[in-house]
Amino acid sequence: MKLSHMDNINTPSTPGKFKMEKPNYNHRFRWHYSYLAKLTFWSFVFMGLIFIFFFKSPPTSNPSSISSDLSRRSLKTRSWGGPDWEKRVKSSSKIRSKSGFSVLVTGAAGFVGTHVSAALKRRGDGVLGLDNFNDYYDPALKRARQSLLERSGIFIVEGDINDAALLKKLFEVVHFTHVMHLAAQAGVRYAMQNPNSYIHSNIAGFVNLLEICKNVNPQPAIVWASSSSVYGLNTKVPFSEKDRTDQPASLYAATKKAGEEIAHTYNHIYGLSLTGLRFFTVYGPWGRPDMAYFFFTKDILKGKSIPVFESANHGTVARDFTYIDDVVKGCLGALDTAEKSTGSGGKKRGAAQLRVFNLGNTSPVPVSDLVSILEKLLKVKAKRRTMKLPRNGDVPFTHANISLAQREFGYKPTTDLHTGLKKFVRWYVSYYGSGKKSDH
Numbered sequence: 001m002k003l004s005h006m007d008n009i010n011t012p013s014t015p016g017k018f019k020m021e022k023p024n025y026n027h028r029f030r031w032h033y034s035y036l037a038k039l040t041f042w043s044f045v046f047m048g049l050i051f052i053f054f055f056k057s058p059p060t061s062n063p064s065s066i067s068s069d070l071s072r073r074s075l076k077t078r079s080w081g082g083p084d085w086e087k088r089v090k091s092s093s094k095i096r097s098k099s100g101f102s103v104l105v106t107g108a109a110g111f112v113g114t115h116v117s118a119a120l121k122r123r124g125d126g127v128l129g130l131d132n133f134n135d136y137y138d139p140a141l142k143r144a145r146q147s148l149l150e151r152s153g154i155f156i157v158e159g160d161i162n163d164a165a166l167l168k169k170l171f172e173v174v175h176f177t178h179v180m181h182l183a184a185q186a187g188v189r190y191a192m193q194n195p196n197s198y199i200h201s202n203i204a205g206f207v208n209l210l211e212i213c214k215n216v217n218p219q220p221a222i223v224w225a226s227s228s229s230v231y232g233l234n235t236k237v238p239f240s241e242k243d244r245t246d247q248p249a250s251l252y253a254a255t256k257k258a259g260e261e262i263a264h265t266y267n268h269i270y271g272l273s274l275t276g277l278r279f280f281t282v283y284g285p286w287g288r289p290d291m292a293y294f295f296f297t298k299d300i301l302k303g304k305s306i307p308v309f310e311s312a313n314h315g316t317v318a319r320d321f322t323y324i325d326d327v328v329k330g331c332l333g334a335l336d337t338a339e340k341s342t343g344s345g346g347k348k349r350g351a352a353q354l355r356v357f358n359l360g361n362t363s364p365v366p367v368s369d370l371v372s373i374l375e376k377l378l379k380v381k382a383k384r385r386t387m388k389l390p391r392n393g394d395v396p397f398t399h400a401n402i403s404l405a406q407r408e409f410g411y412k413p414t415t416d417l418h419t420g421l422k423k424f425v426r427w428y429v430s431y432y433g434s435g436k437k438s439d440h
């Protein structure tokens, strides 16, 4: 409409003049129109590029840009902060015994995290939990553990170890003396399905945590969960801390081994006191549903068949199964003997402690015997499906030499597999019922 009206009023009365002007006017209008269209188009393109750059670009290898990128992401999902939240954080972290610690426990809603948090609280340490409640396994079980801890006054902050802004805030609110770092992507076989989750939690998350810890003043001492899987394809038994750890059989193992090297770096450059604990197939009440003893129990009760692995030539697959209470004692021992970090504000002031310990049971049990024990305890015959150990990260056996932990902090496991599984089965049945109908 506008265009034809404009065309009309520009009908030339003096053709010569308007001959010149009309095309000129039209041309100018068309030029404006196409200019505006182009401007709009390129503005959209430009804004699109900005969006892609900020929200989709992968983190670079520069840790500060990793943390700024991740903290930017965290702004979108921030569920923490405010006076009430800070009050809860402070109250949970409050030390209630003479010479107690104030401990930040990452992965507090996890299996080991829950037990360690409860034990620390019982002896009067201040405990603040941190957990992202991811759905690697049933989050309802994590929530139930959270409720358990809440009843003893432990607050679990919901957040990710990759959230630099959150970690910074926590250290502003509380001067943690120690960090018990148990948050991780666990499980050996799942690494083939979701490799990036291992990098995200076990490497990027660990680095993010260390970046924060190195900068705070005073720096906390850090005890963290490594794994027996770092021994990989080693054949010399029992596994000793002095043995090689350069042949991991799974990405999980590789990320834990990387964690040990990263710990070395932060200890060397920044004076952080770091202790890695190599856990050996930890089991017990409130355990992890992805682990064999747990889903074997569930499936035996349901009458479903269970895959029992064997190695080449019908060889035995065995694990140095370690009961949770023994592991908790080891964690507390490591914490109690951890020396202070020596740096402050990102600068090292002297040599700091760097340790690694096996926390195993020193008595490996074949997986077929584990099944026999469960059959007796559950009073149900298992439908065993014997199969060759798949090439998915599993190793044929583990066996810990624990003399180092014994010497350093008197670590001495006392629970055999039968006794430990009896306690697990009792918990399992009380939590899920006889399990025949449950689906978790």
Ligand SMILES: O=C(O)[C@H]1O[C@H](OP(=O)(O)OP(=O)(O)OC[C@H]2O[C@@H](n3ccc(=O)[nH]c3=O)[C@H](O)[C@@H]2O)[C@H](O)[C@@H](O)[C@H]1O
Residues within 6 Å of the ligand: 186, 187, 188, 226, 227, 228, 229, 278, 279, 280, 281, 282, 290, 291, 292, 293, 307, 308, 309, 310, 317, 318, 319, 367, 394, 395, 396
């Ligand atoms: O020590 C560790 O650092 C690791 O311990 C644990 O790994 P694993 O020792 O592999 O435990 P888990 O899966 O319970 O398999 C137990 C046994 O059952 C066999 N197994 C397993 C599955 C199956 O279907 N059949 C079977 O026979 C299997 O071959 C194995 O012999 C933790 O999960 C891991 O996060 C890490 O902490």
